[in-house]
Amino acid sequence: MNIRIQAPCPPSPSSAFSPRFHHKTPLILRRVICSSEGGSHVVLQTEGSSDVSNSSVTISKHKRTFGWSKKQSLLKQPLNKDPMPLRALLTSSTQDTSASIVNDGKIGVLLLNLGGPETLDDVQPFLFNLFADPDIIRLPRLFRFLQKPLAQFISVARAPKSKEGYASIGGGSPLRQITDAQAKELRKALYEKNVAAEVYVGMRYWHPFTEEAIEQIKKDGVNKLVVLPLYPQFSISTSGSSLRLLESIFREDEYLVNMQHTVIPSWYQREGYIKAMANLIEKELKSFDRPEKVMIFFSAHGVPLAYVEEAGDPYKAEMEECVDLIMEELERRKIDNPYTLAYQSRVGPVEWLKPYTDETIIELGEKGVKSLLAVPISFVSEHIETLEEIDVEYKELALKSGIEKWGRVPALGCEPTFILDLADAVIESLPYVGAMAVSNLEARQSLVPLGSVEELLATYDSQRRELPAPVTVWEWGWTKSAETWNGRAAMLAVLVLLFLEVSTGEGFLHQWGVLPLQLPMFP
Numbered sequence: 001m002n003i004r005i006q007a008p009c010p011p012s013p014s015s016a017f018s019p020r021f022h023h024k025t026p027l028i029l030r031r032v033i034c035s036s037e038g039g040s041h042v043v044l045q046t047e048g049s050s051d052v053s054n055s056s057v058t059i060s061k062h063k064r065t066f067g068w069s070k071k072q073s074l075l076k077q078p079l080n081k082d083p084m085p086l087r088a089l090l091t092s093s094t095q096d097t098s099a100s101i102v103n104d105g106k107i108g109v110l111l112l113n114l115g116g117p118e119t120l121d122d123v124q125p126f127l128f129n130l131f132a133d134p135d136i137i138r139l140p141r142l143f144r145f146l147q148k149p150l151a152q153f154i155s156v157a158r159a160p161k162s163k164e165g166y167a168s169i170g171g172g173s174p175l176r177q178i179t180d181a182q183a184k185e186l187r188k189a190l191y192e193k194n195v196a197a198e199v200y201v202g203m204r205y206w207h208p209f210t211e212e213a214i215e216q217i218k219k220d221g222v223n224k225l226v227v228l229p230l231y232p233q234f235s236i237s238t239s240g241s242s243l244r245l246l247e248s249i250f251r252e253d254e255y256l257v258n259m260q261h262t263v264i265p266s267w268y269q270r271e272g273y274i275k276a277m278a279n280l281i282e283k284e285l286k287s288f289d290r291p292e293k294v295m296i297f298f299s300a301h302g303v304p305l306a307y308v309e310e311a312g313d314p315y316k317a318e319m320e321e322c323v324d325l326i327m328e329e330l331e332r333r334k335i336d337n338p339y340t341l342a343y344q345s346r347v348g349p350v351e352w353l354k355p356y357t358d359e360t361i362i363e364l365g366e367k368g369v370k371s372l373l374a375v376p377i378s379f380v381s382e383h384i385e386t387l388e389e390i391d392v393e394y395k396e397l398a399l400k401s402g403i404e405k406w407g408r409v410p411a412l413g414c415e416p417t418f419i420l421d422l423a424d425a426v427i428e429s430l431p432y433v434g435a436m437a438v439s440n441l442e443a444r445q446s447l448v449p450l451g452s453v454e455e456l457l458a459t460y461d462s463q464r465r466e467l468p469a470p471v472t473v474w475e476w477g478w479t480k481s482a483e484t485w486n487g488r489a490a491m492l493a494v495l496v497l498l499f500l501e502v503s504t505g506e507g508f509l510h511q512w513g514v515l516p517l518q519l520p521m522f523p
């Protein structure tokens with residue numbers, strides 16, 4: 001499907017980008033550019049091989065260490081160097097139409113995030129919420145009713161291991177505190193840029209739940225909402241999941257159906273974000289004796305490979321482009337260290353995005369790398385996977401593998417350049433709030449990458465395909481391998497057993513105390 005744009009491009013941003021995803025391989029990515037000069041429109045289309053899993057670790061200064069070639073160069077886009085001059089519009093008392101967009105209502109910004117257990121007792125119910133999410137495990141339609149029993153089973157089975165991790169970082173996740181601080185700083189930054197907006201935090205799997213944030217938004221009478229997932233890169237499993245939840249909340253609520261909103265789906269390509277990341281890396285490199293010798297090691301949270309290859313998740317493409325942009329920024333500063341990207345935190349035995357962080361560290365050690373700077377890249381707060389997995393597990397592995405000097409770049413948190421850039425992103429999106437309500441479909445399409453929740457979800461997942469099960473109890477998985485059908489049969493058998501167990505309240509899981517008699521619902 002090519003996108004034909006008839007409506008004039010909006011005045012800003014100067015370029016807009018949206019990968020359009022197909023669910024079948026080969027993956028086809030399309031890019032829409034709205035040129036600010038003269039309102040002209042360009043539609044680029046590129047086809048690339050679907051083989052996004054091949055990956056090899058090579059150490060060279062400029063060679064990428066993952067398998068992506070043609071697509072990547074076409075995905076390059078100029079950074080938005082020309083933030084919209086809304087400040088003047090906002091302060092003006094004689095307003096034009098753009099100005100009235102901003103002042104003509106109560107503005108809210110909804111930050112979407114994952115959420116994390118605050119105490120060890122929260123860990124199992126938090127995991128239950130995570131695994132009950134159909135964007136983490138999507139059962140075939142016929143078996144949807146088993147989602148919660150299955151989530152209960154997996155969360156109980158995984159809780160001891162997760163609890164150990166959370167215990168080692170102080171007994172809970174720091175996510176709520178950090179996200180609240182980011183919200184506060186963003187509100188301040190917006191205020192300093194003359195935009196009065198309330199900032200809300202809506203978590204997907206723990207307090208404050210998105211539902212709670214939405215209640216507050218309604219109570220406060222917000223009528224223009226900017227939805228900003230706190231994930232720089234889009235994934236079905238993160239921003240996608242939160243947007244899907246929002247979609248269902250919006251659909252059922254008359255107030256929300258009528259509330260104007262817009263969504264910023266991903267923002268890894270923003271100049272402020274890229275510069276903020278480059279600043280952190282530059283600073284951390286200076287702590288090494290020989291900074292120019294340090295391998296910059298980007299470590300992103302993984303997703304199961306099938307998300308990318310079968311469901312069309314743009315996560316990998318966005319991640320690779322993000323790394324390229326950061327490296328280009330560093331090169332402009334005359335920092336041209338070797339670098340690599342790998343994926344961490346896989347859960348269960350299905351194949352996840354490669355190369356894996358642990359295997360890559362070992363390989364780098366074998367190849368003689370002596371200094372390594374780890375850069376967490378998929379998330380903007382410290383969390384269990386930076387504080388425990390990277391700082392403890394991967395560091396230990398690196399030192400064992402022959403790497404002598406280890407460093408780690410902190411997560412962005414409330415870093416001022418970053419927060420100011422988020423504020424700019426919000427301000428730049430304000431003219432789009434409500435524009436999505438226009439009925440002309442083609443006009444809507446010209447507004448990518450900003451989009452209404454429904455519009456966005458339709459672009460990446462119109463068929464709502466089955467997603468692979470990433471967890472241990474589902475050893476067999478839904479993959480494209482020759483084992484697929486055997487696996488599905490085995491999985492069906494497990495589901496039937498589980499169903500019988502849950503419906504009768506009797507069976508081996510109850511005997512072993514894995515399943516309680518009463519299944520807790522959404523806490």
Ligand SMILES: C=CC1=C(C)c2cc3[nH]c(cc4nc(cc5[nH]c(cc1n2)c(C)c5CCC(=O)O)C(CCC(=O)O)=C4C)c(C)c3C=C
Nearest residue numbers: 116117136162173235237238301303347378379383384470
């Ligand atoms: C961009 C970031 C993330 C992606 C992509 C992602 C996908 C994903 N995660 C799981 C399973 C788990 N994630 C867990 C914690 C967790 N995940 C992210 C981010 C992404 N997840 C964060 C920031 C956190 C930590 C929150 C915190 O409390 O600090 C956990 C729980 C921890 C554990 O037991 O290891 C699980 C489980 C899957 C299956 C998945 C993609 C399908």
Ligand SMILES: [Fe+2]
Nearest residue numbers: 114301302345
């Ligand atoms: Fe995760």
